[in-house]
Amino acid sequence: DIVMTQSPDSLAVSLGERATINCKSSQSVLYSSNNKNCLAWYQQKPGQPPKVLIYWASTRESGVPDRFSGSGSGTEFTLTISSLQAEDVAVYYCQQYYSTPSLFGQGTKLEIK
């Protein structure tokens, strides 16, 4: 199994500041046929289902604010929120969809400092 490990487990950032969440996979999730990484990022607010933000490691889902961006390749990935807004308080998960079983990271809780 490709295990996903996120860091940190929790993060407190001031409004308007940058937030960075990391995700590391135990094996490469680079799909050679299209040279894209099989990595998605989700945001989950309390009492709600996860919402996809980013797929193929860096493609923003339609309707997602452009302050959210994804980067990285191979085994190391980053979700960046360029200017934290109050509504961004949530738990963030990465997911690999390179191989079965599709595993999620343990989550990173983002709060306002």
Added chain:
Amino acid sequence: QLQLQESGPGLVKPSETLSLTCTVSGDSISSSTYYWGWIRQPPGKGLEWIGTIYYSGSTYYNPSLKSRVTFSLDTSRTQFSLELSSVTAADTAVYYCARHTAGYYDSSGYPMYYFDYWGQGTLVTVSS
């Protein structure tokens, strides 16, 4: 607008079978474009992919749950279902149904992708 809604008992006894249904509105589950999946989340914990089903009836299960899981679908009623047998307290979780596009297959032939639409989830507690 696509909507998914989980339904089923909120309480199941240990050793019994958990049964849930996901009703899809706003799109057809008979489309060859999409796969339909189940994901669960124990209270206060992370997400676990349970498996996926295609309109043809083909199923793809998480190996860790494969011996206890059965998926089915009813295209006429735009529903797909999950059965999880021999449940224990460890199966207590919020169960989500979700959709992903047919886009990529791993080396085992499993359809893989990110989930773009999710139901609101339903909490199932396993307790006597």
